[in-house]
Amino acid sequence: MEKENLSPQENEESAEADVVEIQGLRKTYIMGKVPVHALRGIDLRIRAGDFIAIVGPSGSGKSTLLNLIGALDKPTEGKVLIDGVDVSTLNGNQLADLRRKVGFVFQFFNLIPRLKARENVELPLAIAGVGKGERRRRAEELLRTVGLEGRADHRPTELSGGEQQRVAIARALANNPRFLLLDEPTGNIDTKTAQGIIALLKRLNEENGITVIVVTHDQRIANQAKKVVYLLDGRIERMTNPGGSD
């Protein structure tokens, strides 16, 4: 039952479909008057059910790539196709709609402090226009999935870092996204708690078929990923398949 609710149906039908396809992606920022080439030509395909870790040193373009995959930003050159849709052709409203297919998880959790855990999980559902009863039911189910059933009425300040990150993951899953997109999910929590988060991600990927894309410094996450993408100076240096089968 739970598996069906959490994973999009398309996953079952076309397990091999690309959820993200990146072709010749370049991103250049203008800092003052100097152009900064954050990404210098990236080609990458992410399939449904993948667990991908993107690693690399600071300034390698990880965050830029993450923002582009999350439809928060538009490419300077090249294409980012999310679920087959070219991001660069979309206007503001269409981008916002597309972001509902992306489950963002941030390093600093980015929960809304004044909202309770359950209300934070309900927020993307409210934004998508889901009714109150359904929102509540779904939020409670998701909090159960991430192991926080008893903490629904706590505010972020009353939760530990690990618990806050679980709430953030539950929130990211709320709208049945095509994939989870995590930015240093263990970067701000202690080692032991981090292991719990990694285990949760692995479980969501394996048991619920959720596609996971994670940008990280954390070698333990990379070890659990099916595929690891090493970025250096805005290019893919190499790719490995530590835990992957293909």
Added chain:
Amino acid sequence: MKVLDIFSYAWDGIRLRKLRAALTTLGVVIGVAAIVALLSLGEGFRVEMTSQFERGFALNTLTVTAGRGFGFGMGESASEFYLVVNDTRAINQIDGVSMATAVISKSVSIASGNRTRTVTVVGVNFTQYSEIYSSTFLAEDGTIPLSPTNDTIVLGARIANPWRNGTILAKVGDDINLTWATGPISKPTIKSYVFHVAAVLKEIGGFGIGGPSDNQVYIPISTAQAIFETDQVNQILIQLVDSSQTTIDSVTEAAEALFDDKVTVMSPTAMLNTVSSVFSVIELFLAGIAGISLLVAGIGIMNIMIVSVLERTREIGILKSLGMKDRTVLIIFLSEAALIGLLGAVVGITLGWGLANVVSRFGFAMMGSVAGGGQTAQVHGTGVSGGLTITPILTPGVLLGALVFGVATSVLFGLYPARRASKLNPVEALRHE
């Protein structure tokens, strides 16, 4: 996002910063309260004045006064031209006039026993005057003589009984002294006459503009001519054959032509309209002043919201990363402004209404005497407030207007910060500390 969810989210935003929201709202409260208090008092004053005027009204009458002046015919009568008693004859020839009668009024003092009062004495033809004002020129005690003797005097209700406490100045059958001072103020000639009280009028109420008043005394016009040694009249009253606008217009035109446009012919309705429009201008002026305070409140809202958008940049980034549209962000911030405006308007209306009631209860004596003083043309120097009480009136228009104005100002000034919030780049917003 559903409308209710948007409002609930916006409300949460306000609740989080209670003191700040309260202070911002206070600006709106003060502005709206000022508007409501001033307008409801103004409206109450206007209605009170109008009803006071209407009490002495006879719709089928016109008044002719010398001079082309504003409003009541007072003011610009400095010209050489004046009306005399015999001018009624010519007016009587005009089609549509059933009767014309002259009125002479002067300020005099009357004395009965050891009590003295300054009053307006009005010289009229009792027969004609009581025909024109058949509903107000009525005797409570005694009878108004149709062929009066020269020393006949009729007292207004508040002249006979000015203190309303059982002590009366004079009653029917009493003799009273009427004293008139003429000549230069430094060396006046004092003339004194004895009159016999024939009747005391029924209480009329109001100011008696253009008609009998509680604060006047009446003597035969021939006596007035004799003691004031003049034919000059203050006004000529015209009774029309009917009160239709056609008759009013044609007689007005004919009467003005008769005196080479050197007179002002006013109908009671026109007089009322003039008074009413004067009050409209005053009310508008007051509302304008109050509006400025609302403008200041709007700037306060804008200021606070710009700060709020800055503080919540990261939150806006989160909302956008969760798929919220720019438009929804805009609406959330506008809703916050609208809620502050609504709250401020509701509190402000309540406060303004309360304020208006307090002012009307404790401040009416002062305002009443001001109003009384303004009517010197007829209620000369009586110094009586005329029992003027202002009940503030909150018309649905003012109520709705204050509400809409409060909310609209808030939304208008919230527009810029809200737009700024909606246009934030999500990547940069998320990076914001």
